[in-house]
Amino acid sequence: MVKIVINKETCIxxxxxxxxxxxxxxxxxxxxAFVKxxxxIPCVKDAIESCPxxxxxxxGIKKK
Ligand code: SF4
Known part of the structure; x- marks a missing residue:
């Protein structure tokens, strides 16, 4: 389980x-952008690396 966070203050x-x-x-x-x-999945990492x-x-989130 992952939690993907977009900083809306920073996003252009x-x-x-x-x-x-x-x-x-x-x-x-x-x-x-928002997380739907x-x-x-692998493209998340690509997006993280590509965001200008x-x-x-x-x-990572650990569930009980
Ligand atoms: S890639 Fe562009 S649209 Fe996506 S979070 Fe970064 S600045 Fe925002």
């Missing part, structure tokens, strides 16, 4: 992350 709305990983990221009406599904302002991070 470039649209790259939904292009790279559309299963996880989408663009909101506010012009910023927390999935542990490093607005995306990923945390």
């Amino acid at each position: 709305g470039c649209g790259l992350c939904p292009t790279i990983c559309g299963e996880v990221f989408a663009m909101g009406k506010d012009g910023k 599904a927390h999935k542990d 302002v490093s607005a995306i991070s990923e945390d």
Whole structure:
């Protein structure tokens, strides 16, 4: 289980992350990206590395 976090203060709305990983990221009406599904798939890492302002991070969550 992962939790993917987008820092909306930092996101410049470039649209790259939904292009790279559309299963996880989408663009909101506010012009910023949001996480539509927390999935542990390889393109998440690609999106994290490609975001020009490093607005995306990923945390491991341990469930009880
Ligand atoms: S790649 Fe980064 S800056 Fe671009 S839309 Fe996604 S979170 Fe925002």
